[in-house]
Amino acid sequence: MAKIIDGKAVSGQIKEELKAKAAEWKEKGIEITLAVIQVGKDAASSVYVGNKKKACAYIGIRSLAYELEEETTQEELLALIDELNGRKDVNGILVQLPLPAHIDESKVISAIDPQKDVDGFHPQSVGALCTGQAGFVSCTPAGIIQLLKRSGIEIAGKECVVIGRSNIVGKPMALLLLWENGTVTVAHSKTENLKEVARRADILIVAVGKPQMITREYVKEGAVVIDVGIHRKEDNKLCGDVDYDDVMSVCSAITPVPGGVGPMTIAMLMNNCVESIRLQS
Numbered sequence: 001m002a003k004i005i006d007g008k009a010v011s012g013q014i015k016e017e018l019k020a021k022a023a024e025w026k027e028k029g030i031e032i033t034l035a036v037i038q039v040g041k042d043a044a045s046s047v048y049v050g051n052k053k054k055a056c057a058y059i060g061i062r063s064l065a066y067e068l069e070e071e072t073t074q075e076e077l078l079a080l081i082d083e084l085n086g087r088k089d090v091n092g093i094l095v096q097l098p099l100p101a102h103i104d105e106s107k108v109i110s111a112i113d114p115q116k117d118v119d120g121f122h123p124q125s126v127g128a129l130c131t132g133q134a135g136f137v138s139c140t141p142a143g144i145i146q147l148l149k150r151s152g153i154e155i156a157g158k159e160c161v162v163i164g165r166s167n168i169v170g171k172p173m174a175l176l177l178l179w180e181n182g183t184v185t186v187a188h189s190k191t192e193n194l195k196e197v198a199r200r201a202d203i204l205i206v207a208v209g210k211p212q213m214i215t216r217e218y219v220k221e222g223a224v225v226i227d228v229g230i231h232r233k234e235d236n237k238l239c240g241d242v243d244y245d246d247v248m249s250v251c252s253a254i255t256p257v258p259g260g261v262g263p264m265t266i267a268m269l270m271n272n273c274v275e276s277i278r279l280q281s
């Protein structure tokens with residue numbers, strides 16, 4: 001029977017550690033502050049923003065909420081970011097994605113001061129990750145590394161296959177696994193013989209954005225399977241990119257959805273907020 005990698009428990013440990021660190025900073029007179037900007041009222045985004053605010057409150061991070069109208073112009077949003085960049089009492093700036101179609105996401109991300117880029121999406125943060133310099137790392141892949149390490153799963157020397165090459169998950173994931181001395185393959189929609197490629201993996205990370213696409217035919221006996229996907233099914237239940245019940249019988253360990261990668265993403269955002277103080281001092 002495969003081991004279930006409990007992201008809720010591991011993220012809980014991390015949050016306790018961060019709570020203690022935030023309290024230490026508070027004792028020194030520093031209140032860590034995260035500014036969260038949401039444009040429009042996308043329902044899923046509102047849930048994510050709400051969860052982030054809750055996590056801040058739990059850890060002892062002050063959160064400033066900016067709920068802007070759907071019609072907000074790019075210039076108005078950039079002006080707000082500029083103001084927050086300049087504020088000494090703001091340590092992290094997060095713009096909830098996706099943004100309305102009339103706003104250029106990459107311009108907005110690039111406008112955030114890299115020292116406050118707690119999502120780790122700024123080109124400078126990505127470059128720092130690539131070259132091994134200090135900077136913020138995208139929260140979902142950083143959370144997956146923590147999940148593997150804290151579950152006692154060795155990465156060094158292992159065949160790691162990442163399915164998906166997005167800027168926020170697949171690419172930074174591949175880089176982080178490389179820094180951990182994994183042997184990394186990145187697969188995507190143009191990959192030939194995907195099943196064969198995926199079956200090479202000792203550690204298979206799936207971020208394809210396709211509900212339950214990955215069945216046991218993609219998984220080597222004994223592999224560790226990390227499911228990044230999150231989808232709501234017709235019956236309103238959540239599922240991942242992996243067919244959990246099917247893959248369970250061949251893998252050695254697997255993350256559930258919900259309760260796997262999701263809670264780790266928020267925990268790592270909180271980690272980046274706490275770390276921002278060191279980066280800025």
Ligand code: NDP
Binds near residue numbers: 166188190208
């Ligand atoms: P994107 O849609 O940006 O990227 C999907 C990637 O999968 C692309 O690189 C695409 O390839 C590849 N892909 C799509 N179809 C196939 C296929 N049939 N075979 C092989 N590769 C394929 O998604 P994200 O990276 O943003 O997110 C992935 C999933 O993770 C989503 O379900 C998302 O909701 C979830 N997610 C969960 C988070 C969490 O905290 N749990 C955080 C972030 C995302 P190509 O580049 O060639 O198009």
